[in-house]
Amino acid sequence: MDPEAIRVGGICGSLGSKSYNLLLLRAAAEMMPEDVLYEEIPIGDLPLYNPDLDGDSAPEAVRLFRDRVKAVDGLLFTVPEYNYSLTGALKNALDWASRPVADSGLYDKPAAIMGASQGTFGTVRAQLHFRHVAVFTNMHLVNKPEVLVREPRAKFSADGRLEDGETRQLVGQLVRELVRWTRVVRSGRAELSAR
Numbered sequence: 001m002d003p004e005a006i007r008v009g010g011i012c013g014s015l016g017s018k019s020y021n022l023l024l025l026r027a028a029a030e031m032m033p034e035d036v037l038y039e040e041i042p043i044g045d046l047p048l049y050n051p052d053l054d055g056d057s058a059p060e061a062v063r064l065f066r067d068r069v070k071a072v073d074g075l076l077f078t079v080p081e082y083n084y085s086l087t088g089a090l091k092n093a094l095d096w097a098s099r100p101v102a103d104s105g106l107y108d109k110p111a112a113i114m115g116a117s118q119g120t121f122g123t124v125r126a127q128l129h130f131r132h133v134a135v136f137t138n139m140h141l142v143n144k145p146e147v148l149v150r151e152p153r154a155k156f157s158a159d160g161r162l163e164d165g166e167t168r169q170l171v172g173q174l175v176r177e178l179v180r181w182t183r184v185v186r187s188g189r190a191e192l193s194a195r
């Protein structure tokens, strides 16, 4: 493994096996530069956040999830919109990842978001709520481009490939920007710790 290679984790905010946001995440994964180590980090096995379950004896699924989030240099999220906000599943995953505060896998982490929804605005409200959460958890989100995929049915082929040219272009741009930003943060950190 190239020690210089950056690691990016992908998290899909929908638990559906036929999720458009999962297809979107996988389309982005295919666009990762070859020297990026990419892995999908599932959130479906996480229990609902409960402080009684947290601590040294947190469930195995939580420990594994936290370790995976901590191990990557950057995160790419797809943010489906449920009732004008992010899904409960995604918020729950962020809640687990954000604790304990002194050892949060989200803190100082470069990240990017995108989303697909049936509505006219293509997850814009969910993405805004995500950005709100990102402030408190201190993730450093890429601002542009905004990837808001409306009417996803028309943009993916029957076998799940992202066909729409404009969307592919935007997703590619977001991936490049996330990788660039992740490299900037990592090299800045290395420089500071070498002083």
Ligand SMILES: Cc1cc2nc3c(=O)[nH]c(=O)nc-3n(C[C@H](O)[C@H](O)[C@H](O)COP(=O)(O)O)c2cc1C
Pocket: 014, 015, 016, 018, 019, 020, 021, 022, 080, 081, 082, 083, 084, 085, 116, 117, 118, 119, 120, 121, 122, 123
């Ligand atoms: C509980 C629920 C609430 C939803 N609320 C919204 C909404 O506020 N805005 C929107 O654009 N779509 C909404 N939708 C439609 C979802 O965007 C659509 O189901 C989308 O495909 C979900 O993402 P997925 O395909 O990745 O699972 C909602 C769907 C569900 C199940």
